[in-house]
Amino acid sequence: MLHERLPFYSATMRRDLPYALSGLALGGLLLGNAALAPDAAPVGAVDVALVLAMAAALAVCRRYPVVALAVVTAAMLALHIRVHSGVSAAFPVLGVVYVAAWRGRRAAAAAASLAFLGGFLARDVSVAPVDRPNQLIAERTALLLGWFVAANVAGLVGRQRRAYLEQVEQRAIEAERTREEMALRRAGEERLRIARDLHDSLTHSISVIKVQAGIAVHLARKHGDEPSATLLAIQEASSAAMRELRTTLDVLRAPDDDRVGLARVDELAERTRAVGVPVQVTVTGRPRHLPDDVDQAGYRVIQEALTNVARHAGPATAHVHVEYAPAGLTVAVTDDGQASQARPPTPGVGLRGMRERVTGLGGTLHAAARDGHGFGVRATFPLDEPA
Template identity: 85%
Template sequence: MRRDLPYALGGLVLGGLLLGNAALTPDAATVGALDVALVAAMAVAVAACRRYPVVALGVVTVAMLAVHIRVRPGVSAAFPVLGAVYIAGWRGHRVAAATASLAFLGGFLARDIWSRPATGPARLIVDWTALMLGWFVAANIAGLVARQRRAYLEQVEQRAIEAERTREEMALRRAGEERLRIARDLHDSLTHSISVIKVQAGIAVHLARKHGEQPSATLLAIQEASSAAMRELRTTLDVLRAPEDAERVGLARVDELAERTRAVGVPVRVTVTGQPRELPDEVDQAAYRVIQEALTNVARHAGPATAHIHVEYAPAQLTVSVTDDGQASPAHPVTPGVGLRGMRERVTGLGGTLRAAANDDNGFTVRAEFPVGGPDRTAPSRAVQPAQRVAGSQ
């Protein structure tokens, strides 16, 4: 309806102009009720000419011819017809616009010739006719040009959309090819190395048990870590080959991650507060990776230390933190490595914040906050149950 408002206002303005001109023209007849009704019909038709250009053009042409024949208000009767002709031509109805133009010009000229005495100035009629003929030709051409310009702009817009779609398809295809290349490289190199470690650790455990000895905790941890690394590597390869179908890690596997860390000699305590709920896949996976990288850093750099994992669910935010009581100190700032940079990129890429710094009383804390904006009912459930739980250290 708002798009029709300018046309309705235009019809009212043209109607007022027409009635005012009829009142001021010396040789115009008195405006009667029928003439006002004809002007009102013209205004309504102009208001509807965007939706029904041909019907509106016909109504405006007939109404203005009738007003010109009855009242003879001068050239002001041609203005609504000119506007309707332009709109009809702009909407692609060129034949209707040309026919209405000829009909109105013919009726207008016939009325002037019939009403003017034979001795009157015929040159004035010729001048008016030439002037109005120029107006109607210009209105038809302007409508045609406006339609061609709109078609050109639509074509340009469509080409831009098609070009953007083509670029996106090419980018997706190149990304898919790159993922496949990385997957092949990982499979050919890293998978083989981890498989060797896993097999050798398994053989060592088997031989120890065969000789009646208890395998060392370190050897068992190597065997478990290599098995977990193989599982995660296979998952990563599945993601690279078919990212839509691969199973992704998330907070539901924090206990498993903590158990693997305990197996390498680092006591870990897990605390979950708030009401666990379904999370978007990207946030769920990023939170798990932050905890995983932080625990790896504890095992590698903290020395003899205990780690505390804290997962906190808030209405609009997820917070995960890993705190240890190891050797880090504010007096010796940690130089960010690849792991910390990767964590920060994951978190900030999802609109979150990451803090990684030494504690005042020694130790180190990694804290990541993710905005989630409420439950995501479409994401698969990866929440840790129950709502509040503390797993004791080992």
């Protein structure tokens, strides 16, 4: 339990450290000035305690500005009354007034400024010798008044600037999210347009080829003739092309909130087995929640690789391996088909699309013929360490 809370305390201490160091530096300045000033009283243990209280309050003024204001103002007024250390007693109060105004405690900062100025002036007037010109007291008071006004104004300006920067950052985030939503909407509209064009043009043409080839095969068999191998190949190819086109149209028309993922790899393996390709699926590591784009990309890599096995590997068995690791995800598809290093397959559009999808997410893709025979595809995606 202590180990879990340590980062919080460490971060808090790091943020408070500059204020604590400033408090110690101002404390040293006050004690040094009191020791060297000719009209200052001797510094006692109570005065050192007041300086330490001021330093402690400065250390926490970022988190507790009002409390720090009260402590620092009271401690510095008491020190000025006891020791008469001069205008240096106003320096810690000026710093806390700035921080309080910056943190939005404007009323408290103004009240502390007036309280310190009033106490400082009353102390100077009460101890001023008869022969001392009042002009000097007025000038020093006016100087302190200018400093406190500047500290309050600077704190307000700093707060407004911080609010402005936060607003600009929020607007940038909103603009980026709006651009992403517009890009997704345009991509969806483009997918639907492509699906309509394919359905209206290519689907019709392939359907005509399939129907005509089927009629020709039927008429040939009706007249007792065996259809030619070319005609049967046309019929089979048109049927396969129609199936693949329908699958493509389903993907294009699928909504973004119905995305596929690695949880559906078993369904993909079953569909591949249904076309005559044995598939073995192995999952290692502990399955975990993945980013949507990584989850979908892993599924698409496996889908494209299994499609290539069914189309190009010949009689072969495919092996799908999904590996979950703390810092990454790896998906691999291998087969024992007819590919070899002596006759490597020519990379097609599908393989290039896989590589673009993987590298776009910061991952790596390796696709090559295996030793002996067969082909292998391995994609690795980097992931953040789980909390």
